[in-house]
Amino acid sequence: MNADGKGESEERSEVEVLRDYLAGTLSEDAKEELERKLRDDPRLRRQLADLILIDALFNLAASRPDEKSCRGVRALFAEYREGRASAGETARLSRHLESCEACTKAFEDRPNPKVRAKLIGLFVGLLLGILLGFLLARLF
Numbered sequence: 001m002n003a004d005g006k007g008e009s010e011e012r013s014e015v016e017v018l019r020d021y022l023a024g025t026l027s028e029d030a031k032e033e034l035e036r037k038l039r040d041d042p043r044l045r046r047q048l049a050d051l052i053l054i055d056a057l058f059n060l061a062a063s064r065p066d067e068k069s070c071r072g073v074r075a076l077f078a079e080y081r082e083g084r085a086s087a088g089e090t091a092r093l094s095r096h097l098e099s100c101e102a103c104t105k106a107f108e109d110r111p112n113p114k115v116r117a118k119l120i121g122l123f124v125g126l127l128l129g130i131l132l133g134f135l136l137a138r139l140f
């Protein structure tokens with residue numbers, strides 16, 4: 001029995017839609033509909049925030065088995081960018097990046113830029129909406 005009386009399948013498909021949204025695989029129509037819902041539904045916004053947090057934790061966990069070598073490789077990033085890494089270090093870096101998604105992301109330093117830009121736009125929109133509502137409430 002479901003205590004809150006809500007349909008489980010409805011709940012699950014909502015999460016799936018949010019996951020697709022984060023993965024950037026939603027159609028334009030579905031994306032617009034979801035963003036409209038997100039603006040009106042604080043519970044859904046919290047759910048999205050939870051998913052983002054879970055993804056971040058998952059990425060952290062995924063990079064854990066290799067933690068020591070990851071730290072060593074990341075210490076080389078700056079040297080490599082400035083062209084000061086030796087041939088051996090450069091080889092170690094590129095070999096590690098081939099097999100380590102977390103470090104590749106860190107090296108490129110742009111995790112999910114499209115989704116992040118979308119979310120920033122969404123929150124700016126929310127803020128403007130709140131401000132507008134506040135102004136209107138004062139005017140009338």
Ligand SMILES: [Zn+2]
Pocket residue numbers: 063066069070071073096100101102103104
């Ligand atoms: Zn790594």
